[in-house]
Structure formats: C-alpha cells, structure tokens
Amino acid sequence: MIRLSYNDESLEYDAYALLTSFYPGQGTEQQLCIADPCAADGMHLSRNEKGDVEISFHKGEAFPDDRTYSHAAEGKTEHDIKWARKRFVYDTLADYSGLSLPWGGLTGVRPTKLILGSVTERGLDEDGLAAYMKEQYRVSDEKARLGYRIAMLEDKLLAPFRGGGYSLYIGIPFCPSTCLYCSFLSYSVKAFGKYVNEYLDCVERELSAMEEIMEGRAPDTVYIGGGTPTALSAEELSRLLEMIRRHVPIDKAAEFTVEAGRPDSLDGEKLRIMKGAGCGRISVNPQTFRDETLKLIGRRHSVEQVTEAYCAARDAGFENINMDLILGLPGESLSDVEYTLKRVEELAPDSLTVHSLALKRAAKMREWVAEHGQISGLDHERAMKKALETAESLGMKPYYLYRQKNIAGALENTGFAKEGKYGLYNILIMEEVQSIYAIGAGTVSKKVFTDGSGRIERCDTHKDLSLYLSDIEAMIERKRRLFGATD
Ligand code: SF4
Numbered sequence: 001m002i003r004l005s006y007n008d009e010s011l012e013y014d015a016y017a018l019l020t021s022f023y024p025g026q027g028t029e030q031q032l033c034i035a036d037p038c039a040a041d042g043m044h045l046s047r048n049e050k051g052d053v054e055i056s057f058h059k060g061e062a063f064p065d066d067r068t069y070s071h072a073a074e075g076k077t078e079h080d081i082k083w084a085r086k087r088f089v090y091d092t093l094a095d096y097s098g099l100s101l102p103w104g105g106l107t108g109v110r111p112t113k114l115i116l117g118s119v120t121e122r123g124l125d126e127d128g129l130a131a132y133m134k135e136q137y138r139v140s141d142e143k144a145r146l147g148y149r150i151a152m153l154e155d156k157l158l159a160p161f162r163g164g165g166y167s168l169y170i171g172i173p174f175c176p177s178t179c180l181y182c183s184f185l186s187y188s189v190k191a192f193g194k195y196v197n198e199y200l201d202c203v204e205r206e207l208s209a210m211e212e213i214m215e216g217r218a219p220d221t222v223y224i225g226g227g228t229p230t231a232l233s234a235e236e237l238s239r240l241l242e243m244i245r246r247h248v249p250i251d252k253a254a255e256f257t258v259e260a261g262r263p264d265s266l267d268g269e270k271l272r273i274m275k276g277a278g279c280g281r282i283s284v285n286p287q288t289f290r291d292e293t294l295k296l297i298g299r300r301h302s303v304e305q306v307t308e309a310y311c312a313a314r315d316a317g318f319e320n321i322n323m324d325l326i327l328g329l330p331g332e333s334l335s336d337v338e339y340t341l342k343r344v345e346e347l348a349p350d351s352l353t354v355h356s357l358a359l360k361r362a363a364k365m366r367e368w369v370a371e372h373g374q375i376s377g378l379d380h381e382r383a384m385k386k387a388l389e390t391a392e393s394l395g396m397k398p399y400y401l402y403r404q405k406n407i408a409g410a411l412e413n414t415g416f417a418k419e420g421k422y423g424l425y426n427i428l429i430m431e432e433v434q435s436i437y438a439i440g441a442g443t444v445s446k447k448v449f450t451d452g453s454g455r456i457e458r459c460d461t462h463k464d465l466s467l468y469l470s471d472i473e474a475m476i477e478r479k480r481r482l483f484g485a486t487d
Pocket of ligand 1: 174175176177178179181182183184185186226227228261262
C-alpha cells in the first residue's frame with residue numbers, strides 16, 4: 001500500500017503522477033487523500049511499521065521522521081520552488097523503490113519543448129543539456145541526449161513555420177471497429193454509417209466558414225485524422241476530398257496527410273482517390289505483426305491485410321508511408337516485439353511511430369487489465385531500444401516525441417523518419433509553434449499568439465455525434481471568436 005497525503009493542492013498533479021510512475025497500477029488512486037491544512041512550508045515522508053510508504057506534504061510543521069524537506073521561498077521563482085519539491089518527492093521515491101524513471105521528474109506531455117527552451121535560454125550544447133536535465137529534472141543521460149537530438153532537428157524543421165501561419169486538422173470519427181486501447185473519438189462505421197453524409201455536410205459548412213474566418217489564407221499543413229477517415233466508403237471519401245479541394249488550396253500546403261490507419265479500411269480504389277486528390281502522406285498502421293494480439297485488441301484485421309494494404313499503397317504511388325507500432329500490448333514479450341520489428345524492416349516504410357502503450361481513462365483496456373491483471377511482462381526499455389535500432393537500420397532519425405499519462409515503462413512515443421519524410425503536422429501540434437484550425441466532432445482548435453507572449457487559447461467541439469450535427473453553427477461561432485480575434 002502506498003498512501004499519499006498532502007495539504008497543498010498545487011502538488012496534487014505532480015506528486016500523484018510521480019507516485020503512479022514509480023508504482024504503476026498499485027491502486028494509489030484509492031489511497032489518495034487530502035490532509036488538514038497547516039500553516040508554514042515543508043514536506044514530510046515516513047514509513048510505517050509494515051513498511052508502507054507515506055508521503056505527507058505539510059506547511060510549517062516540524063516532523064521528526066525520516067525525511068523533511070523545507071525551502072526558503074525568498075528570491076525563488078515559482079518554477080524553482082515547484083521543482084525543489086518535485087526533486088524531493090522523486091529522490092525519496094527513487095530511494096525507497098530502488099528505481100529510477102527514464103524521464104526523471106518530468107510528467108508533462110512535451111519534454112522536447114522544455115529541452116529546446118533550456119538549450120536556447122542557457123546556450124547549452126548536448127553535454128551541457130544532459131548535465132542540466134539530470135541535475136534539474138533527474139532525466140537519464142540517454143533520454144536527455146535523445147531529447148536533444150530531436151529538439152535540434154525539430155528546431156530546423158520548424159523554422160519556416162514560426163511566422164504565424166496555421167495548420168488544418170479534420171477529424172473523421174468513424175472506424176471499422178473499436179480497438180481495446182482506444183481513447184480517441186470513434187464511432188463504429190457499421191452502426192453509425194448512416195450519419196456520414198450528414199457529418200460531411202457539417203464538415204463542408206465548417207470549411208466554408210474557415211475560408212472566411214482565415215480570410216482565404218492557405219494552411220501550412222493539412223491532416224485528416226480521426227477515427228479512421230478511410231473507414232468511409234470510396235464515394236464518401238471522394239466527396240470529403242473534393243470538398244476539401246474546393247475550400248482549401250491544398251497545393252500550397254507543405255504536407256497533406258490522410259490517416260489510413262486501419263488496413264481493413266483500405267483498398268486500391270480509395271488509395272487512388274487519395275492520391276488523385278493530392279494526398280502525399282498516409283499511415284498504414286500494423287501496431288503489431290502478431291495475429292493473436294490483433295484479435296485480442298479488437299483490430300479485426302490480420303497481419304496479411306497489413307502487408308496487402310501497404311503494398312497496394314506503394315502500387316498506388318505513395319512514397320511517404322508511415323507505420324504506427326505499440327509496444328507493451330497485452331501478452332506480448334520482447335521476442336514478439338522483435339518479430340514485429342523484423343517485419344517492419346522487410347517492408348521498409350518511410351517513417352515509423354513507436355508508441356509505448358498508455359492506459360487511458362476511456363479505453364476498454366482498463367477493463368481488460370481489471371480482469372487479467374498485468375498487461376504484459378515486457379522489458380519496455382529494451383523493447384524501445386530495439387525499436388530505435390530498427391528505425392536507425394532503416395535510415396530513419398527520431399524527429400518528434402511526446403509522452404502520455406500512464407504510459408508503459410514511464411517512457412515516450414517517438415516518431416522516426418527518413419530524411420524528407422518527416423510528418424510536419426506531428427511536430428507542429430506537439431511543439432505548439434503555430435495555430436491549429438480543427439474541424440469535426442471532438443476536435444480542439446488552438447490559437448498560438450505570435451505577439452511574443454507565448455499565449456495559447458483553445459476551443460473544442462462536441463464529442464457527441466448528434467450534438468455536433470445539431471449544434472454545428474455554435475461550433476463554427478466558437479472558432480470565429482477564437483480565430484477572428486487579433487493578436
Ligand atoms: S483505429 Fe484508431 S481511432 Fe479507430 S478505434 Fe482503433 S485506435 Fe481508435
């Protein structure tokens with residue numbers, strides 16, 4: 001049992017994230033409690049006679065127990081104080097557990113954004129950055145150096161996009177079936193297919209409004225995601241792409257991606273339609289090359305369909321194909337991961353996105369874990385290293401990285417790509433250097449202010465399909481307010 005109690009609510013997120021990273025899946029949530037407020041500053045950790053770990057954060061009480069932390073707030077920034085506390089919690093948990101976390105005390109989604117900021121502000125080289133990340137955030141040498149490589153490459157790739165442009169995202173929330181681990185907005189196309197045309201009507205209204213709101217400015221990149229856009233019929237997909245071409249000067253965009261993730265949603269006709277509409281980059285996502293796992297995670301397609309879809313995409317002329325993999329899927333061992341990587345190597349995609357499985361709140365996977373206990377006994381760090389080796393053997397470099405809550409092995413998701421085959425939209429959304437105009441149900445638009453303030457404002461749309469369809473004008477109005485305002 002691990003019990004965390006505190007009386008300073010500003011600590012809740014960080015302390016809880018660290019505790020669950022050190023002790024994943026150990027029911028800490030149920031044990032979380034808030035202590036009575038006290039007066040001055042300090043933190044406290046103790047162990048009871050049963051060996052249970054108790055960490056208490058209190059203000060101003062002198063505790064005689066194992067560890068007490070206190071700080072002099074005078075002359076310190078909020079950031080300094082926050083990190084002094086986090087290091088205390090991290091070091092204490094590391095000592096008690098005998099473990100260390102690859103990303104140390106960092107719990108945010110965008111470590112490379114922080115790394116790039118540190119490099120720029122402090123004028124650090126790779127060694128300097130690695131030392132700083134260790135001292136300040138307890139990040140491992142390996143991850144600090146990975147982050148440095150990615151941040152430097154991203155900085156170069158993002159240079160043309162820092163001038164206040166925007167990217168367009170269109171969400172198509174339909175899929176052939178729901179994957180066990182999914183937390184995206186996804187409606188079964190079989191059950192909800194009757195709404196697709198009405199949905200496309202709304203997308204067209206949004207596109208038309210966007211033209212006016214953005215005063216005809218062309219987006220830098222266009223990404224159609226979901227869901228699975230290719231879950232639409234060939235006719236519906238064709239309608240979607242034609243309407244996009246009517247409203248968006250696609251030829252001016254540096255990148256046009258369609259997420260064609262599910263191989264069971266692809267065929268030669270749809271691939272030709274996408275190619276003909278100017279789509280240059282697609283994703284064909286195996287996740288694993290083990291049929292048993294695919295069945296278990298509800299993908300409802302076979303490994304053979306992955307290779308067929310991939311070869312059909314090459315035949316249709318696609319020269320920029322991404323593959324997504326997930327490490328840590330139920331029941332998978334290191335040799336299963338190695339087998340998957342070997343098959344990826346044979347097919348040689350242009351980019352590879354390697355995810356560490358994240359147990360998300362909405363995912364059916366949580367139910368599976370409750371029923372089966374542990375997900376897999378995978379050595380996540382070794383599996384991630386193998387994936388990196390495979391990507392490098394294919395001539396790819398790591399170019400973007402992000403983390404999620406409850407991510408396996410407290411690791412990361414990394415995008416690798418060959419030179420010139422980088423998914424620019426992926427970096428743009430992660431590093432928040434430009435606005436994203438997002439269309440469709442359950443999407444979030446983001447305005448990045450270019451006045452030097454670093455301010456970002458967001459607006460979302462209804463996740464519920466029927467609400468989105470019936471409330472479309474209000475959804476458009478939100479975007480008009482967000483993007484119509486001047487910096
Ligand atoms: S294909 Fe993607 S969006 Fe669709 S259910 Fe699976 S994980 Fe979710």
